[in-house]
Amino acid sequence: MSRLQGVAGQGPRRGFRAERADDITAVPQGLLKAARKSGQLNLSGRNLSEVPQCVWRINVDVLEEANQNLLFSAAERWWEQTDLTKLVISNNKLQVLSDDLRLLPALTVLDIHDNQLTSLPSAIRELENLQKLNVSHNKLKILPEEVTNLKNLKGLYLQHNELSCLPEGFEQLSSLEDLDLSNNLLTAVPGSFSSLSSLMRLNLSSNQLKNLPAEISRMKNEITLLQSLERLDLSNNDISSLPCSLGNLPLKFLALEGNPLRTIRREIINKGTQEVLKYLRSKIKDDGPTHNDSAPDTTAMTLPSESRVNVHAIVALKLLDYSDKQTTLIPDEVFDAVKSNVVTSVNFSKNQLCEIPKRIMELKETVSDVNLGFNKLSFVPLELCMLQKLTFLDLRNNFLNSLPEDMKSLIRLQTINLSFNRFKVLPEVLYHIPTLESILISNNQVGSLDPQKMKMMENLMTLDLQNNDLLQIPPELGNCVSLRTLLLDGNPFRVPRAAILMKGTAAVLEYLRDRIPT
Template sequence: MSRFKRAGNVDSLAGFRTPKPEAAVPYGLLKAARKSGQLNLSGRGLTEVPQNVYRLNIDDSAEAQENVSFGGPDRWWEQTDLIKLLLSSNQLTQLSEDIKLLPALTILDLHDNQLSSLPSALGELQELQQLRLSHNKLSSLPTEVCSLYKLRSLTLQQNLLETVPEEIGELGNLTELDLSNNLLKHLPSSVGRLSALQKVSLCHNKLSSLPDGLGQLANVKLLDCSHNQLTDVPVSLAGMLALEQLYLQYNKLRRLPQLPAPVLREVFVGNNQVELLEAEQLSCLSAVTLLELRDNKIRNLPEELALLLTLTRLDLSNNDISTLPASLSLLPNLKVLLLEGNPLRGIRRELLAKGTGDLLKYLRGRIKEEAEGAAGPTAMTLPSESLVNTHNIKTLKMLEYMNNLLTDLPSEMKNLPKLRCIVLNHNRFSSFPEALYQIVTLETVMLGNNQVGGVDPSRLMQLFSLSTLDLSNNDLLNVPPELGLCTSLRCLSLEGNPFRTPRAAIVAKGTDAVLEYLRSRIPT
């Protein structure tokens, strides 16, 4: 009988009742979100956003009905507006217009879902600062998004976008724009109005050109246009004066862009169709530390490469280079030189295998041999008894006399009509060589590690092409303020001198900061 008695307590209709669904969002999370203003629902397998999320700050909480104790720790009337909503890595196919019920949101993360469209109600989230929409299936962007004037970060990578609305230029506070991995064939000119932008990612699209307006983005530090179909880069990009990193790999470029960006550090132009390196383009790279030119069609390397004094890494792999200019060895900071995949002649393979240091040492030896070979009975004599054939050197663009005992240069050197670079480091000059003031073609003067006690800025100003001046480790007791008027200078090295002003902290900020300081010291 006990067996039947126990059976009498069983709900005989249990198999016919509809089970009560569990809440998609645990009550505890909603309760915590009311207090913190943040709700993380990432990776929960959601196919739609539960209605109680949208109505989080509208509907009365359970505490409003159950807990009326004014002394309780959970006082429901002190709830905080939701400002951060994370819905990434779910299976959302749409977002309800009810998103407008969360007007205080500053961060909305919807990346890694299945969204194919967005509600116009997004435009009502006027406090929004970050909108993450990457890795979805969006084919268009509603213009209402472009009315989110406080938006600072808009990430749309890995979608199906074919166009961007012209109204995007209204997002004046945007600092980051990521449109990579889409189907874009062109960009609206209004992008040039996004004056606060610092990072722009356009890689992996179908862009055949860039709008001229990009050149107005004077605060952009990183521009990634790799993996597109660019055949040229507009000259207007010269206006991007804050640019530090430029990515142009995997395009159809036939030449380097000519961008006089004073702080441009890294340039990637690999996997293009560049055949010729031109002096005008190279002269703009006064601050570059990394230059990647691999997988192009470059045949010859110009001597102007030796003007890239800040260069630490040069990648020339897989080109058509047969000879190396000995002047490469004059690059003072070069640590890595990659040349694999080139039909080099005259350099043993085992030498290449030894690495950059041994290769540069070999090239320096070639410079010495060429200098000795240029000596002859008609040469002029330098103070160190070095002999230089004036007829031969009249056609040279570069001269190098390092580690000698030179104290002066012969006046005949002023008659070198094509000289652009002279390297006189580690000698015994006590003053700036008089002859150099008269060589108006000079672009680079290297006088580091000498005993130079002063320079004449009024005469340096006559060297209109002078962009690099190395006076480091000399005996300068003062730096004349008028040196700041030498506006052609892009690289001025003054480290290791005994002057007190400008202070070391200003010198460490770079050439622009030093020149600006010097100009401020000119008596009025």
């Protein structure tokens, strides 16, 4: 307790009795006494709009109470109390954290997920012993650079916030093993990420990343960065190419679904992580990254300022690209530019389209990859259903609430991205497309699905249902043994509990199967 005496001296005991009276209903004295013995305090789900002072002062007040012989019985000797090391305040209504958290310097775990925090106090830098910080499912717009001072941090969980950028200085987090930044608004990540030598798991899924840090691209055949990285999730971003040097990382799992990748054939991606890494390694030149490694996308896919249509992309990459123009219509000259060339990919994302252009049907003999994400589409027309060679369809971030039955004619479709739309049920037609391998339908309002029909989808390997309105998970879903990735976080169901979800897809499916009524 001597370590806290200096802290106690900084803050006099003004208003102590009043604070204790106000806080007692939110934090019963029995809970505080138990926490002083165990070093752990769980205040999850108590409808708190602020953290009571008695929590911040839980160890400071021990000394003051002892000096005044308050509240201590013979069985509660003050010298046997322990510093608070774990504080859980998740699932409350907190909008701000006080700088008083510096009064808990012994904390190793701070869990404040599922609140309404928009920022973190700069005093967080004083939690020098912190090993796990969970601020997921809040409203953080900025991450203070003070977080990068937490030298002992092993787990940092920031998923489901509103972060659009990150501070420099991540290289200081030399102990960091687990970093989750999924479901934010990131368009780039700091180059300092490549210096996280202890990092084992990095989740960057469901952001707006266009590429990886240049530091990774500059790596040659010898790895000097990210030596421990085993899991890298890049799914649901805007990444069109990967640096070949990524193949040198010791990855056991690499997720790429939901990206408009152009430089790796989809059949290679479908073969799994090791085949992708092998392919990337095969493209590394002996003298390190060259023009062919790092530049094709920027030279071949970027529109010259004086040109409306990228003819070079059509010829060299078989790509019809008219994205990020904020246009409400695709001009005829875009389709006219195709002429007799073969086009296998179409990218009309990031516009203001309310309708899919009818002329897309002209490409039905060749096109296999269509990206219409980030538009204002409210329906899918018959013309799209006629692209019978389609294998990849990106419709995320639109206004869709249903899909037409005619989509059953897409007999080669393998991946469909419907994230950030307005679906209330899993579209019926998807059950009737047997070739589907990945269904990405996170951040909708899906409240039900049919596990019996889903069981018939023998090729389905990835099902992303994060952030929907599922009140219960049908146990029969456990029979969908083909699933390799089942994502359920962010739904209001009570079981399976988070501890089960964290164990991964196989454990969740086994849990569900065990609960199927006999």
